[in-house]
Amino acid sequence: MKRRGDNKINIAVIGCGEQAVENLLPSLMQIDSASIVALCDIDETKASKAARSFPGARIFRDYNDILLNLNLDAVILVGPPQMHFDAAQLALSNGKHVFVEKPPTVTTNELLQLASLAEENNLITAVGHNMRYATACLEMQKIVSGESFGNLLSMDVRYLAAQPLGTRWGVNSVLRSFLLSHAIHGVDLLISYMGPVSEVYAQAVELKNGATLISTLLRFRSGKIGTLIAGTCAAHFQIDIHLMSDAAKTIHVRNLRRLTTYGAEGDLKRWGRVWEPRPLEGGYARSGYLGELRAFVNAIQIGEQTQPSLKDEIAVYELMDGIESQIRDAQQDVDILHLYSDT
Numbered sequence: 001m002k003r004r005g006d007n008k009i010n011i012a013v014i015g016c017g018e019q020a021v022e023n024l025l026p027s028l029m030q031i032d033s034a035s036i037v038a039l040c041d042i043d044e045t046k047a048s049k050a051a052r053s054f055p056g057a058r059i060f061r062d063y064n065d066i067l068l069n070l071n072l073d074a075v076i077l078v079g080p081p082q083m084h085f086d087a088a089q090l091a092l093s094n095g096k097h098v099f100v101e102k103p104p105t106v107t108t109n110e111l112l113q114l115a116s117l118a119e120e121n122n123l124i125t126a127v128g129h130n131m132r133y134a135t136a137c138l139e140m141q142k143i144v145s146g147e148s149f150g151n152l153l154s155m156d157v158r159y160l161a162a163q164p165l166g167t168r169w170g171v172n173s174v175l176r177s178f179l180l181s182h183a184i185h186g187v188d189l190l191i192s193y194m195g196p197v198s199e200v201y202a203q204a205v206e207l208k209n210g211a212t213l214i215s216t217l218l219r220f221r222s223g224k225i226g227t228l229i230a231g232t233c234a235a236h237f238q239i240d241i242h243l244m245s246d247a248a249k250t251i252h253v254r255n256l257r258r259l260t261t262y263g264a265e266g267d268l269k270r271w272g273r274v275w276e277p278r279p280l281e282g283g284y285a286r287s288g289y290l291g292e293l294r295a296f297v298n299a300i301q302i303g304e305q306t307q308p309s310l311k312d313e314i315a316v317y318e319l320m321d322g323i324e325s326q327i328r329d330a331q332q333d334v335d336i337l338h339l340y341s342d343t
């Protein structure tokens with residue numbers, strides 16, 4: 001493990017597709033203590049293109065060459081979940097810290113294997129749930145932890161977009177693909193505030209174009225309650241978060257751009273305050289990509305785990321499994337609703 005005071009963290013990025021090039025690599029460029037020493041993609045043209053911004057980085061097609069031969073501190077995995085699982089196993093077995101994009105694996109069993117490998121080898125891991133580090137969510141976290149907010153009672157998340165449609169990554173189920181690819185962010189946000197779930201009631205509709213919409217009612221082990229509505233049937237990305245406390249305070253975060261608190265101090269009838277990101281705040285900070293990577297690099301430097309780790313992710317997969325099995329059971333009686341049907 002890197003020692004306190006060591007300077008740069010040597011990192012290889014494996015998978016140089018859209019997410020790496022659009023969001024993660026530009027964020028890494030803003031982290032002084034991160035040094036990108038290798039870029040890898042089975043499509044070498046993508047790794048070469050990405051390397052234009054990192055002239056010192058070596059280019060690879062096969063991650064085995066990186067993980068077995070290079071002197072590295074950490075890897076960042078940004079590809080399909082099957083690659084995440086295989087490369088993370090090798091990285092963790094060879095003493096590398098791992099940041100992995102969501103979804104880290106296809107199955108819960110694979111996730112459990114990775115989490116225990118990380119623990120056995122005492123390595124830092126992080127899963128790419130950038131929303132937790134979005135500036136609006138950090139602001140929300142600050143208010144929730146403040147004395148005047150009281151105890152959190154409920155959380156409602158509405159997480160909608162236009163994609164992905166149908167199956168992904170060779171996963172043989174539209175619902176599992178949707179949960180792994182899309183709903184996972186909303187599930188993680190709920191778990192991060194409310195803890196693990198004890199009961200779930202879930203319903204879904206699947207549209208003929210491959211879009212999915214789920215509606216879930218949740219009870220957490222703590223006794224708190226919540227809901228998740230997630231779907232890929234919206235025209236564009238929308239996220240709405242509502243929190244409520246036992247001190248009659250509520251927080252509403254809309255599209256990570258505007259946070260309103262209701263129930264001002266000493267006068268419940270008055271509006272609270274409105275928070276918005278600073279006008280010049282960069283998109284990578286606002287979306288949380290910069291924050292999640294900074295937290296990972298910092299965790300390696302100080303030798304303390306960051307969040308969410310692969311271990312933290314287990315509760316996310318348990319809830320996704322619960323939603324999936326609820327919906328499957330319901331579908332034994334009621335066929336999937338085909339809206340927009342021609343017939």
Ligand SMILES: NC(=O)c1ccc[n+]([C@@H]2O[C@H](COP(=O)([O-])OP(=O)(O)OC[C@H]3O[C@@H](n4cnc5c(N)ncnc54)[C@H](O)[C@@H]3O)[C@@H](O)[C@H]2O)c1
Binds near residue numbers: 015046078102103
């Ligand atoms: N957190 C977020 O907001 C967010 C947003 C978009 C995508 N993602 C995640 O990022 C990951 C990548 O998504 P994307 O949109 O960049 O996909 P993409 O298909 O554009 O990129 C994936 C890249 O991985 C490469 N790859 C596949 N197998 C490989 C292997 N064995 N070795 C090396 N490279 C390999 C592919 O050639 C491709 O260039 C996915 O897991 C996705 O869920 C996260």
